[in-house]
Amino acid sequence: MYTGKLRQVLLITDGCSNQGEDPIAMAALAKEQGITVNVIGVMEHDVIDEKGMTEIEGIAASGGGISQIVYAEALSQTVQMVTRKAMNQTIQGVVNRELQQILGRSKTMEDLPPEKRGEVMEIVDELGETVDLEVLILVDTSASMKTKLPTVKEALLDLSLSLNARTGENLFSVYAFPGKRADVEKLLDWTPNLQSLTSIFSKLSTGGITPTGPALRAALSSFNQKPSLRSLLASDDESYFEESM
Amino acid sequence: MMNHTLKNPCKVSPGTIIKGKWHGNQYTIIKELGFGANGVVYLAKGRNGQVALKMSTNGMSITSEVNVLKSFAKVQGTSTLGPSLLDVDDWEVNRSKISFYVMDYLQGIDFLSFIEQKGKSWMPILILQLLNDLANLHDNGWVFGDLKPENLIVTGPPPKIRCIDVGGTTVRGRAIKEFTEFYDRGYWGLGSRKAEPSYDLFAVAMIMINTAYPKRFKKTIGGLKQLTEAICQKPELTKFNKVMIKALQGHYSTAIQMRTELLAKLTQPKQDDRKQPSAVPITKKSNKSVKSSPPLSRQHYRKTKKRKGWMDFFVILALLGALYGFYIFTKLL
Incomplete structure (x- = not known):
């Protein structure tokens, strides 16, 4: 199952979905495919209502990821922190599975004495630095998000700055929902650099419904789709990571 | 998810007894010293006196900090970098497990309060001390990462700056683990988040700015322009503006380079500030490398060193001569 590459969805939203499939179910579907779903709820002066909060936490929980509610100003710091944390969490999960195979069931890193834990942690750190990462960013562009979009853009540029300091490869892709015609619209295809976002974001129109579930599915x-295309180019890279495990 | 639950189990009241699962040591909580993104630090009483105890429900961050502290302990002469590690353990309470580690309790005042109390003249001196420690840290393959006044305390007397939180300390060449926006060159658009010495030196310059702007400031236009303007508006900073701007631009590749130039600014006689142009060849007065670039000032340093070397040579020669003379004298008798 583990291909030496981490896949994440990062959902940035400010409230509740109101159309289509249940986003929590879609997040569970993602998890089944080995994709982690993280959610960041953006507030401004207002607070996110109880229902929105429950949904945000629910999506992350069933998507095996992390959720965090923040004020718009703290978005940059949070986006990179959540992504990194989720990445480490996934790696730790993988390492724990390996440990279970060696040490028997119900043994995880936390069950090791502190001295041994340090050695395992070094491996986790090493992997966090070198593993390839694919992050699909899903931005809610419903009307209420309009004022927050410049901050979202800044936060995403900051994210690519943080992740590109790693040795491992990164690929980002950005989707907005609702799209002009469909539930979701592709803004940026898989790319190692988010710099081109700047021009796209300024043209972005907001409004309409919040089809979080269908957007996640899309x-x-x-x-x-992508790996079939990319595996031609990067097949030898992947086998290298398997060896290093 | 994790963050919502993070704070509560780690909040314990004074008097609580923390007992380690693995090593069995007991610690009585005295008071809270501070908290950060990754846990809470308490002052506690152990078997051998007062200690600082850091706990977190995130065992990973505790383990990785312990790894850093352990590697400091292996290196000779790095005792000043961080506190020394005394114990690592888990505390089982209410069916949940909290990881903690115990270190020396460094008693002191935080960096900004110290300068406020003792005066601005202490700022460059503490920065010189800090640069020395950073040079040591960098030489051992680490970059501090989350360098900010909150992570620095001044112990003493005699006053000595110490780094207290190694949560952001990263292996050189990797991506910085933890940072704070104001002190992060990535936030200002002035560089990457790769762990290299120049990343820490940028933060040092920002700490210097911070002493003149205790409330910090927000990014407006960002970049070097905003920071340069901030420096120029404060007379206590303008003296060091060349050094600071070079650090902000990432022109120093080692902490020692920055330290040498900062020291030169400090020891420079006041009246010479402007009058002595760089055209004057290097004279005996070793203090005026006003306009000189780093290689020049290093040459300078070597020169004074060489002169000192000759002095030593003659003293030793005279001493040996005297001893030999005495030896011959006794033989003759």
């Missing part, structure tokens, strides 16, 4: 299919 985003997942983009993960499935």
Whole structure:
């Protein structure tokens, strides 16, 4: 299952979905495919209502990821922190599975004495630095998000700055929902650099419904399409990572 | 998810007894010293006196900090970098497990309060000390990462700056683990988040700016322009503006380079500030490398060193001569 590459969806939203499939179910579907779903809820002066909060936490929980509610000003710091944390969490999950195979069931890193834990942690750190990462960013562009979009753009540029300091490869892809015609619209295809976002974001129009569930489903299919194309180019890279495990 | 639950289990009241699962040591909580993104630090009483105890529900961050502290302990002469590690363990409470580690309790005042109390003249001196420690850290393959006044305390007397939180300390060449926007060159658009010495030196310059702007400031236009303007508006900073701007631009590749130039600014006689142009060849007065670039000032340093070397040579020669004379004298008798 582990291909030496981490896949994440990062959902940035400010409230509740109101159309289509249940986003929590879609997040569970993502998890089944080995894709982690992280959610960041953006507030401004207002607070996110109880229902929105529950949904945000629910999506992350069933997507095996992390959720965080933040004020718009703290978005940059949070986006990179959540992505990194989720990445480490996934790596730790993988390492724990390996440990279970060696040490028997119900043994995880936390069950090791502190001295041994340090050695395992070094491996986790090493992997966090070198593993390839694919992040699909899903931005809510419903009307209420309009004022927050410049901050979202800044936060995403900051994210690519943080991740590109790693040794491992990164690929980003950006989707907005609702799209002009469909539930979701592709803004940026898989790319190692988010710099080109600047021009795209300024043209972005906001408004309409919040089809979080359908957007998630559409985003997942983009993960499935891409590897077939890319594996031609990067097949030898992947085998290298398997060896290093 | 993790963050919502993070704070509560780690909040314990004074008097609570923390007992380690693995090593069995007991610690009585005295008071809270501070908290950060990754946990809470308490002052506690152990078997051998007062200690600082950091706990977190995130065992990973505790483990990785312990790794850093352990590697500091292996290196000779790095005792000043961080506190020394005393114990690592888990505390089982209410069916949940909290990881903690125990270190020396460094008693002191935080960096900004110290300068406020003792005066601005302490700022460059503490920065010189800090640069020395950073040079040591960098030489051992680490970059501090999350360098900010909150992570620096001044112990003493005699006053000595110490780094207290190694949560952001990263292996050189990797991506910085943890940072704070104001002190992060990436935030200002002035460089990458790769762990290299120049990343820390940028933060040092920002800490210097911070002493003149205790409330910090927000990014407006960002980049070098905003920071340069901030420096120029404060007379206590303008003296060091060349050094600071070079650090902000990432022109120093080692902490020692920055330290040498900062020291030169400090020891420079006041009246010479402007009058002595760089055209004057290097004279005996070793203090005026006003306009000189780093290689020049290093040459300078070597020169004074060489002169000192000759002095030593003659003293030793005279001493040996005297001893030999005495030896011959006794033989003759």
